[in-house]
Amino acid sequence: MTEKKIINESGIEVKELYTADDVEASGGTDMVGLPGQYPFTRGIHREMYRKRPWTMRQYTGFANAKDTNERFHYLIDNGQTGLNVAFDLPTQTGLDTDDPRAEGEVGRVGMAVDTLRDFEIAFDGIDLEKITVSLTINGSAAILIAMYLAMAEKRGYDVAKLRGTAQNDILKEFIGRGTWIFPVEPSIKLVGDTIEYCAKYAPKYSPVSVCGYHIRESGATPEQEMAYAFCIAKAYADDMLKRGLHIDEFAGRLSYNFNIFGNIFEQVAKFRAGRGLWAKIIKEDYGAENPKSMWLRMIAAGGGGGLTIEQPENNIVRGAYYALISALSGTQTMALCCYDEAYTIPSEYAQRISLRTMQMLIEEMGLCETVDPLAGSYYVETMTNEMRKKMEQTMAEVEAEGGIVKMVSEGSIQAKVSAQAYEMQKNIQSGAFPKVGVNCYQTEEEEKEVEFHDYNIHDAEQQIENLNAVKAERDQAEVDRTLTQVKRDAEAGNNVMPAIVDAVKAYATVGEITKKLVEVYGMYQEPIRF
């Protein structure tokens, strides 16, 4: 009898037993090294969590700046150490609250932002040196980064020392998540403008967090998640080199956002392999000399794709395992999708459970006591080698097809991951891919009563009133002047960030600035391919 082969999601066969011979046969231990040293497979810092545990950064934001500010304070009071801001879809797609296309969407999936005033309210009373802020924003990221820097400056912080992150990874938005605005080429140019601007004026700020996360949610395998993210990061890096910057001037501020669901060991190997591979790429292909440029800094987040609408309490347990994987993987920052998130914007209660889950690992379970505890496991080291090879192979395939930018523009990568998502969904429906509570161990029960986040139409009306009040107060001549400058710089191909910073300081709106850019760049047209 031949036994059934076990193949993980990344397409690697899992053996019954691993020994030192397997480690050797898969490439040996050359890439293992020590934490804090090239190639950083074991972690980017020598002491890792002994010095400081991971940052806990739950994704939060809803309704308006005032409500969101209250939730921020709640989370900080409960021990959260960073903020991860969710914006509503009008903000994410460059529309003002009073735009007809925003009707019914204002404040629904995140906080509504029209002007700098909203940022002033949202971060009121929050110490921006102690609490680092991550902005989950992409299509309109240039504008929101400008707002964040302007808000901090107004509060008296030295922008040159300000830390924080923006997601600002537009290429993955074309693959999954979908909050693009401009066509592919000018979108990449805008990302480049933010990197270049921050390298000069806000060198501690991380202007981009390249997201494998959403590509994985869209149907990519774990190894593709990393490989495609690296291809995307390389596209941004190449744009910087074309502008005449040296790799060491910006690579240290690129960060990553990855997903966690699925096989524990495959995930841990994925992150260890990814760290080594990224360091190698930046050192060998880009000639970086500063070790910090080679660091794969990341948020590893317990992914929504793994959670289920069935038996939602099970998601609390899944979240705990995802947090464990994240800790074993040596992440810098952790976030967990909440157990109720398949239904609604998480309640305070659900957010607190996620936070406590991470705190238990730190305080009770010994996850911060030693660095890279799974190193040396024959299985994990072999899988790390195998995963790295897979990623290299996938990156080579992307190159052979003309590169990630071309594939995104044509829609071929979107078609590929979506075909995989379809296959996975069929496997879940047939039971071939087991999912507890979904296709096995189901229980007959009524839809669970979860506490729904109530959408309040009055919040939207209030937000429009606030916007009108700001418009009535601001110096319209200054708004017009700065908006004209944004358009001029866009037309001339200059870096538009200085003009956008001036415009947000004049309280120009997200929609007004976006409109100027659309006049020059146009709108993205989605390639529909199946």
Add this chain to the structure above:
Amino acid sequence: MNENKIRVLVGKPGLDGHDQGAKVVVRALMDAGFEVIYTGLRKTPREIAEAASNENVDVIGLSSMAGSHIPFCQKLKPLLKEYDLEDKLWIIGGNVPKKDHEALQEIGIDAVFPTGSNFEDIIDYIKNRYRQLA
């Protein structure tokens, strides 16, 4: 082209960009032999109605993941009348909680297929209802 194929529009209403589910359903319906027209992201109610009319579809399917399904459907309803699409089958899928199903049915939606629905159920429903309507 097969004249007898059931024509289905799969639309992404509003600003939500989560299209994994919509695209997966498009593939399932194509495999089931339907003629499927996918609108792409960020469609207004009028764009959905126009597309349904231009493509002469039998079924209008919407995929909503970000909670704005009720206001969107309220706006789409008068347009279905304007474009003479009231006799078409109108279904919605995605992150649509049970507490909203009744309100959607009152607006005129024929069926809701929330997250986790089986392809087979969607396909069978369309086939059966299409036969009844034909």
